[in-house]
Amino acid sequence: MQEVTIKKDANIKLNDTIKDFLNPKFVFIPIKFGFKIKVKDDEYIYKNDIVAMGRNGKIIYSGVSGKVLGVKEMTYFKDKKIPSVVIENDFKENMKTKKSAKLFINEYTKTEILNLLNDTSISYKGTYLVDKVGKSSDLIVINGVEVEPYFGNKYFILKENMDIILETVDILGTVMGSKEIYIALKNTDATLISTLTNILGTYPNIKLKLVTDAYPNGLEPVLKKKLKIDDAVFFDVQEILSIYHILKRERPVTEQLITVTGDGVTPNQVLRVKTGTLLSEIFINNFDFTTGGVEVYLNGSLHGELVKSFKYVVDSDIDGIFISQKEEKKEEPCLLCGLCSKHCPVGLNPKYVYDHKGNVKPSYKEGCIDCGLCNYLCPANRNLRSSMKKKSEETSV
Amino acid sequence: MKKHSLNTQLYLTYLICFIPLFIYGFYKNGIRLYYKDVIGALEMFRPILILVSGVTGAILGVIIREHKNIKDKNFNLLNKCKECVVEAILTVAILPLKTNPLIVFAVTCLASILLYKIKINKMCIMYIVIEGINVLIGNNNFRNPYELSTVLNYDAMDLFLGKGLGGIYATSIIFIIVGAILLSFNKLYKKEMVYSSLIVFLLSGAIFYMIKGDYASILPYIFGYNVLFIMVFISPCIYSSCYTVKGQILSGILIGLMTFLLSFITLYTSCILAVLITSLTKNVLDRIFVIK
Numbered sequence: 001m002q003e004v005t006i007k008k009d010a011n012i013k014l015n016d017t018i019k020d021f022l023n024p025k026f027v028f029i030p031i032k033f034g035f036k037i038k039v040k041d042d043e044y045i046y047k048n049d050i051v052a053m054g055r056n057g058k059i060i061y062s063g064v065s066g067k068v069l070g071v072k073e074m075t076y077f078k079d080k081k082i083p084s085v086v087i088e089n090d091f092k093e094n095m096k097t098k099k100s101a102k103l104f105i106n107e108y109t110k111t112e113i114l115n116l117l118n119d120t121s122i123s124y125k126g127t128y129l130v131d132k133v134g135k136s137s138d139l140i141v142i143n144g145v146e147v148e149p150y151f152g153n154k155y156f157i158l159k160e161n162m163d164i165i166l167e168t169v170d171i172l173g174t175v176m177g178s179k180e181i182y183i184a185l186k187n188t189d190a191t192l193i194s195t196l197t198n199i200l201g202t203y204p205n206i207k208l209k210l211v212t213d214a215y216p217n218g219l220e221p222v223l224k225k226k227l228k229i230d231d232a233v234f235f236d237v238q239e240i241l242s243i244y245h246i247l248k249r250e251r252p253v254t255e256q257l258i259t260v261t262g263d264g265v266t267p268n269q270v271l272r273v274k275t276g277t278l279l280s281e282i283f284i285n286n287f288d289f290t291t292g293g294v295e296v297y298l299n300g301s302l303h304g305e306l307v308k309s310f311k312y313v314v315d316s317d318i319d320g321i322f323i324s325q326k327e328e329k330k331e332e333p334c335l336l337c338g339l340c341s342k343h344c345p346v347g348l349n350p351k352y353v354y355d356h357k358g359n360v361k362p363s364y365k366e367g368c369i370d371c372g373l374c375n376y377l378c379p380a381n382r383n384l385r386s387s388m389k390k391k392s393e394e395t396s397v
Numbered sequence: 398m399k400k401h402s403l404n405t406q407l408y409l410t411y412l413i414c415f416i417p418l419f420i421y422g423f424y425k426n427g428i429r430l431y432y433k434d435v436i437g438a439l440e441m442f443r444p445i446l447i448l449v450s451g452v453t454g455a456i457l458g459v460i461i462r463e464h465k466n467i468k469d470k471n472f473n474l475l476n477k478c479k480e481c482v483v484e485a486i487l488t489v490a491i492l493p494l495k496t497n498p499l500i501v502f503a504v505t506c507l508a509s510i511l512l513y514k515i516k517i518n519k520m521c522i523m524y525i526v527i528e529g530i531n532v533l534i535g536n537n538n539f540r541n542p543y544e545l546s547t548v549l550n551y552d553a554m555d556l557f558l559g560k561g562l563g564g565i566y567a568t569s570i571i572f573i574i575v576g577a578i579l580l581s582f583n584k585l586y587k588k589e590m591v592y593s594s595l596i597v598f599l600l601s602g603a604i605f606y607m608i609k610g611d612y613a614s615i616l617p618y619i620f621g622y623n624v625l626f627i628m629v630f631i632s633p634c635i636y637s638s639c640y641t642v643k644g645q646i647l648s649g650i651l652i653g654l655m656t657f658l659l660s661f662i663t664l665y666t667s668c669i670l671a672v673l674i675t676s677l678t679k680n681v682l683d684r685i686f687v688i689k
Contacts, residue, residue, distance in 0.1 A: 335636055336638070336679075337404075337584075337585045338587070338639070338640030338645070339585070342642050351640060379403040379404055379585070
């Protein structure tokens with residue numbers, strides 16, 4: 001596999017600061033399978049109140065205070081339709097009083113941390129953090145490498161919270177019995193590297209690991225290869241920040257960062273939003289589009305999904321939106337350039353799978369990380385990624 | 398995100414690499430002959446005439462092939478022509494100076510019309526057809542009039558600079574090497590194939606002549622007979638060679654070996670035949686490395 005450096009458009013530049021959009025009119029809380037709704041229609045609900053409870057003891061909390069309007073089926077990333085409790089925000093952020101948290105997060109014992117993570121039921125991209133932190137591992141890797149070239153969530157989290165990230169990571173290392181902790185960054189993130197190296201001396205078990213600014217080094221399987229690691233528990237910087245907030249406030253995390261960028265939108269901005277906000281509301285209030293039509297990609301133009309509307313609800317599966325000016329992409333016959341197979345990070349052959357319309361033995365697609373690099377590189381504009389994603393049929397080749 | 402027009406870049410690089418070869422070829426087979434009083438003033442422009450014939454033939458072929466789409470608003474003649482024009486130029490480069498421009502014109506024109514969708518190396522076919530006709534009419538000598546009139550005795554530097562025998566624009570080894578380096582920067586250039594074929598060809602030839610004790614033949618063998626030009630410019634043809642890296646390396650090894658073996662039968666056509674054979678077997682070679 002050969003690395004691919006994405007040529008960035010110099011005109012696409014993120015604003016220097018994070019913008020808050022924490023006052024959506026409505027918040028949608030997905031009620032996943034196995035959860036029972038604990039609120040009634042027209043009931044007043046406080047921020048951080050229980051909205052639903054699962055059979056496994058997991059809890060879903062409200063991110064705002066307001067009136068429960070009912071349950072409506074909403075669309076989430078990858079077009080998942082999930083019934084969601086709709087809460088009309090009263091913009092008061094009313095909370096029931098709760099006992100105060102400990103002053104220093106290093107005062108928590110392992111059991112207390114796990115209990116807190118369990119009680120707040122915090123999950124990130126479908127994984128409960130309590131399950132991750134509950135594991136023992138000699139090595140923890142903190143992934144600070146942004147996957148998509150124009151996104152800046154991780155950069156801003158690290159830039160604004162380097163101290164607390166390191167503090168939390170250090171505690172996690174103790175809780176998980178780790179001998180070493182790696183913080184992986186791009187070697188082009190000069191500001192972060194300089195800040196981190198200045199603080200690192202305080203934490204002898206935390207080491208800085210740099211990777212090249214190539215795509216898709218931010219994806220876990222690729223980062224694992226780059227760092228030559230066999231076994232480790234990976235955390236995203238967003239996860240570490242969430243753990244810190246839980247320990248510091250003993251409350252569930254209800255906010256997250258998303259990046260909105262591309263040559264089809266202004267401004268290019270990292271936003272702090274309430275989890276459960278509708279994308280359309282974010283866009284109406286914060287952004288303008290360029291004229292002449294745009295293409296919208298959830299989670300970026302490379303490994304994200306092209307979508308046709310802003311009907312999606314923001315949750316931890318959405319890191320950002322890339323909006324590009326519409327361009328004519330005509331699929332052409334294969335040039336036999338071999339770029340797709342030459343650069344595939346997991347050594348697959350997308351051209352072969354595409355030529356067979358995806359109907360190949362599963363082994364031909366096994367390990368595909370859906371990074372979309374084959375699509376990006378293909379000079380013939382072939383949608384190789386879609387055939388890699390197509391369900392395999394057990395046909396002989 | 399905008400994609401780069403990589404194949405246009407590749408064809409442009411081919412053209413840029415061809416410029417010094419063109420200048421040297423025109424000097425060697427035109428200007429120099431005129432100043433040596435071997436040919437007349439008009440005859441001096443014969444290398445250019447053959448090149449122009451090839452290019453116009455290729456363009457005319459594209460126009461005939463695409464005549465139904467020409468009135469279309471989105472039709473881009475330049476885009477359609479780029480591949481055929483570059484192929485015509487590279488084919489002309491390895492032809493002997495005596496080649497009839499009309500034959501070149503007809504063959505490149507027909508190739509643009511008939512071989513459009515065939516994914517085998519068109520340059521090899523064009524060359525074989527033109528050379529076939531040259532053999533039939535007794536025009537297949539690669540020596541220019543000056544080389545015919547004198548006894549050739551070139552040292553290594555002469556051969557390296559391009560004084561050796563070969564096609565009209567394919568003798569300057571130094572410019573071929575520069576071209577190979579420049580092309581290697583393009584993502585679509587199949588450098589793995591080129592390097593493996595060059596290594597195998599050079600090693601097999603050098604070892605053979607060293608065992609034979611015929612050291613004087615090593616340099617003419619390496620630098621002559623268009624072999625380096627064909628390996629660098631013609632063999633890595635994008636649509637008619639293997640697309641997997643391992644397939645490219647294997648086909649490069651095969652080209653190198655076959656060129657060495659076929660050179661015992663035919664000197665100037667050995668490499669072209671080797672490229673054509675690997676081009677015909679590219680699917681099989683790729684498949685070896687794809688099967689899971």
